[in-house]
Amino acid sequence: MQVDATAAHGLSRFLPEDQARTRDNRRKALQTGVFWVFRAAVLVNALALAVILGFLLFNGVSAISWEFLTEAPRNSMTEGGIFPCILGTFLLSFGSMVVALPLGVASAIYLHEYARPGRLLRLIRLGISNLAGVPSVVFGLFGLAFFVTVLHLGVSIAAGALTLGALTLPVVIGTTEEALRSVPQTYREASLGLGATKWQTISKVVLPAALPGILTGSILGISRAAGETAAIMFTAAVFFTPLMPTSVLDDVMALPYHIYVLATAGTEIEKTRHLQYGTALVLIALVLGMNLIAIFIRARLQRRMSR
Numbered sequence: 001m002q003v004d005a006t007a008a009h010g011l012s013r014f015l016p017e018d019q020a021r022t023r024d025n026r027r028k029a030l031q032t033g034v035f036w037v038f039r040a041a042v043l044v045n046a047l048a049l050a051v052i053l054g055f056l057l058f059n060g061v062s063a064i065s066w067e068f069l070t071e072a073p074r075n076s077m078t079e080g081g082i083f084p085c086i087l088g089t090f091l092l093s094f095g096s097m098v099v100a101l102p103l104g105v106a107s108a109i110y111l112h113e114y115a116r117p118g119r120l121l122r123l124i125r126l127g128i129s130n131l132a133g134v135p136s137v138v139f140g141l142f143g144l145a146f147f148v149t150v151l152h153l154g155v156s157i158a159a160g161a162l163t164l165g166a167l168t169l170p171v172v173i174g175t176t177e178e179a180l181r182s183v184p185q186t187y188r189e190a191s192l193g194l195g196a197t198k199w200q201t202i203s204k205v206v207l208p209a210a211l212p213g214i215l216t217g218s219i220l221g222i223s224r225a226a227g228e229t230a231a232i233m234f235t236a237a238v239f240f241t242p243l244m245p246t247s248v249l250d251d252v253m254a255l256p257y258h259i260y261v262l263a264t265a266g267t268e269i270e271k272t273r274h275l276q277y278g279t280a281l282v283l284i285a286l287v288l289g290m291n292l293i294a295i296f297i298r299a300r301l302q303r304r305m306s307r
Contacts, residue, residue: 056284060277068278072242077262078271082279084244088157088252089226089286091245092236095161096168096225101218103165104172111173112180113202132170137230139167144234158248160236167231168221175220179213180206215298219291226287229256239265255283 071081115121143163153159183206191201207214237257245252262276263269 053284056277056281060274060279060281063274063278064281068275069282073240077240078275082253082255082258082275082282084241084253085255085258085279086282086286087244088237088254089256089283091157091252092160092164092232092254093222093226093290095157095248096164097218097222099161099165100168100172100221104169104217104221105176105214107169107173108176108180109202109207112177113198113206128170128173132174135230136167136228139163140231140234142166143231148235154249155234155236155238155251156249157236157245157252160232160252160254161248163231163235164225164228167228168225171220171224172217175217176210176214179210179217182213183209212298212302215294215301219294219298222290222294223287226290227256227283229260233257233260255279255286259283 068081069086070083072084073082074080111121111124115124140163143159143166147153147159147162148155151159153162187205187209188201191205192198196204232254236252237254238251239261241251241253243250259276259279262272262279
């Protein structure tokens with residue numbers, strides 16, 4: 001009986017360790033399984049992107065040429081190039097960032113650094129989050145009613161840039177506020193402790209530290225603005241114009257709307273099929289190029305700050 005009691009005591013002493021080992025094994029197995037789910041999700045997205053790009057390359061690479069990139073459409077848009085569309089897309093995207101970036105950064109600074117916490121602030125943030133999910137066609141109708149009609153801007157670059165600016169503004173505000181939130185509070189306390197004012201602390205300490213995150217918001221905004229069709233078809237883009245814009249009150253052609261026109265409203269849709277895919281390739285390359293420029297600037301700023 002004494003031997004049995006001793007054995008039972010030893011078993012009870014080692015049982016918690018076995019349970020802990022079993023629990024650790026289960027946790028590791030769960031972690032491994034979750035990581036594999038994440039890897040599978042990344043793989044699915046990468047494969048989807050590869051399939052889309054491969055499909056566009058296979059069907060549209062034959063349309064890419066120097067003439068296609070530097071000339072205007074002709075012969076009912078079945079021949080020629082898309083240079084006016086490239087220029088119009090660039091102007092609208094750049095104009096939307098000129099509108100959205102200052103307003104978005106200023107709004108995020110106020111909401112995070114100055115606004116008093118409370119119900120009103122929560123409602124404002126809820127409204128911004130809801131605006132980020134509003135369909136682009138709603139922004140297009142708003143731009144048509146307000147910028148084109150009420151402000152008498154007409155169908156123009158200005159009206160389209162303002163509409164796209166309103167469309168991308170919630171994204172810029174959200175990412176900028178997250179960037180400001182990621183700056184350690186000790187930075188602010190140290191600056192204020194040295195005698196700096198609140199605005200000096202924000203402009204000289206907080207904003208430089210948050211600048212890479214702010215640029216991330218601008219990258220997302222540019223990507224969305226460049227690919228929008230519904231927001232510009234009522235406010236800026238036209239079916240065809242042979243003239244290059246000379247002011248912000250001129251209308252323009254744009255790559256997304258040009259693809260829509262060729263695919264749905266062209267006179268010879270099948271004859272322009274390769275032009276549709278070629279235009280889509282150019283649009284992807286333009287968005288990728290603008291993103292790479294912004295990423296390069298962000299990387300340089302990060303390296304400069306880390307020194």
